[in-house]
Amino acid sequence: MIRGYRTHTLWVAFLLHRISGVALALFLPLHFWVLSYALTAPETLDGLLLWTDLGIVKFSEFGLVFLLSVHMFGGLRLMALEWLPWTSGQKTAAASAVAASTLVAGVFFLRAI
Amino acid sequence: MADKHQMSVSVWRGAAAGSFQSFDVKMEENQTVLDVVAWIQQHADPTLSYRYACRVGMCGSCAMMVNGTPRWTCRTHVKKVLVDGHMEIAPLRNLPVIKDLATDMDPFFDKWVAAEGLHHPTQTRHDPIEAIDPASAGRVEVNAGIECINCSVCYAACDTVAGNPDYLGPAALQRAWSVYNDSKDAGKQAILDAVSGVGGCHNCHSQGSCAVHCPNELNPMNAIAGLKRETARNFFRRRAR
Ligand code: FES
Numbered sequence: 001m002i003r004g005y006r007t008h009t010l011w012v013a014f015l016l017h018r019i020s021g022v023a024l025a026l027f028l029p030l031h032f033w034v035l036s037y038a039l040t041a042p043e044t045l046d047g048l049l050l051w052t053d054l055g056i057v058k059f060s061e062f063g064l065v066f067l068l069s070v071h072m073f074g075g076l077r078l079m080a081l082e083w084l085p086w087t088s089g090q091k092t093a094a095a096s097a098v099a100a101s102t103l104v105a106g107v108f109f110l111r112a113i
Numbered sequence: 114m115a116d117k118h119q120m121s122v123s124v125w126r127g128a129a130a131g132s133f134q135s136f137d138v139k140m141e142e143n144q145t146v147l148d149v150v151a152w153i154q155q156h157a158d159p160t161l162s163y164r165y166a167c168r169v170g171m172c173g174s175c176a177m178m179v180n181g182t183p184r185w186t187c188r189t190h191v192k193k194v195l196v197d198g199h200m201e202i203a204p205l206r207n208l209p210v211i212k213d214l215a216t217d218m219d220p221f222f223d224k225w226v227a228a229e230g231l232h233h234p235t236q237t238r239h240d241p242i243e244a245i246d247p248a249s250a251g252r253v254e255v256n257a258g259i260e261c262i263n264c265s266v267c268y269a270a271c272d273t274v275a276g277n278p279d280y281l282g283p284a285a286l287q288r289a290w291s292v293y294n295d296s297k298d299a300g301k302q303a304i305l306d307a308v309s310g311v312g313g314c315h316n317c318h319s320q321g322s323c324a325v326h327c328p329n330e331l332n333p334m335n336a337i338a339g340l341k342r343e344t345a346r347n348f349f350r351r352r353a354r
Contacts, residue, residue: 004182005270010321010334081319082338 017074020067027064120195122149124161125203128210133201134158146186146194147175150202150214163214170328173264177214178203183269185262185328206269221265221284228281229307230288233300243297254294258287258336260329267323267333279312283323283333286314290336293343305340305347314340 037045051057080086080094118140123133136153147165154161165175170188177186179194180201194200208216225231236243245252267283268274274282281289286308293304308314314337323333 004180005322005326006272006320008321008325010319010325014318014320078319082341085339085342 013074013077016070017078020071020074024064024067024071027060027067031064117198119198120149120191121199122153123199123201124150124153124214125210126161126213128212131210131213133203140191144191146177146179146184146189146191146200146202149191149200150177150186161214162212171262173262176205176264176266176269178206178269183266183326185264185266188328205265207271207274208265208269216265218265220278221268221282222263224281224285224312225288227307227312228285228289229300229304230285230292231300232292232295233298233303235297235299245296249296251294251296254339255291258291258331258333261287261331262329264328266326266328270322270326272320272322273316273318277312277316280316281308281312281314283317283337286317286340287331287333287336290339293340302347305344308340309344309347314344317341 034045034048037048052061080091086094119137120140122136122138124136125131126134136157138149138152138157141148147168150161150163151165154163163175163177165187166172168175168187170185173185175185175187176183178184178201179186179189180196181203183205184194186202191200202214204210204214205216208218208221211217261284263284265284271280271283274280289304289308292298293301298304317334317337319334319338321334324331324335327333
């Protein structure tokens with residue numbers, strides 16, 4: 001339960017990291033199982049790939065990539081937090097730099113589609 | 114409650130098993146949560162048990178859960194925590210409750226010792242006093258954690274403590290980090306061994322509740338990160354030998 005003492009950014013970051021991790025652990029075996037058909041039964045894979053036209057499957061693929069990036073950034077955040085003895089000003093500067101570059105990359109990405 | 118001269122206060126009564134009891138308390142212009150608890154004990158129910166000493170935020174004995182958040186009650190104004198004329202006061206989380214608002218602090222202090230958060234002298238009383246440069250890196254690191262008042266607010270805020278009773282907790286680990294950075298301390302290896310065991314610094318998930326709630330605005334999470342780095346370095350150094 002989200003009690004009063006948990007309503008702060010770091011705790012929410014922890015929660016996101018944990019949820020994305022658990023979701024990936026559930027999702028990835030399924031993902032690799034489907035991919036394994038490429039080796040064992042290509043026809044079945046083709047059949048399954050037809051499914052990817054479905055909106056719901058498209059959405060869950062988006063979810064997979066989203067979870068991967070959330071989890072990766074969570075991990076990078078933790079490593080920076082624990083391995084770099086930075087002052088909080090330096091951490092803020094680094095976080096702003098990442099945010100700015102994400103924004104720029106996002107703009108280019110939107111122009112591409 | 115509509116009456117703005119009164120507030121309703123739910124106070125935990127009993128030990129681990131118990132329940133909240135409601136009291137109506139008169140509002141004052143200037144009033145801390147500890148004042149409210151004291152008023153209840155003096156005017157409503159003299160059997161209420163709680164703990165305090167200095168009333169000015171130095172001794173660290175008055176910490177309680179106020180509306181589910183650990184706080185130093187002698188420095189917490191009622192106005193800051195009152196929600197619709199109501200507040201809830203409970204004993205500190207993660208510690209055994211003795212009675213009402215008084216918790217048994219022994220596990221908390223035992224862990225300071227278990228984390229080797231003690232002075233390990235390098236000299237005797239007959240040696241001259243060693244000069245420490247206030248700007249030296251080690252001393253600057255010590256400064257960051259030295260104002261701890263042992264109130265156990267961080268310990269109550271920590272979900273890792275809640276999930277693992279053996280975990281040494283933020284305060285003990287921060288003290289170990291301060292002692293580790295003290296150039297007058299001879300027990301560096303003993304500290305690293307003590308904080309890298311089963312209940313050691315590597316349990317920390319960096320949730321940061323300790324740093325958010327510390328009344329003195331210390332950052333035990335940073336200290337624990339320091340211990341994580343040093344224990345890792347020590348691990349590779351030992352393997353390289
Ligand atoms: S009574 Fe001493 S810190 Fe609150």
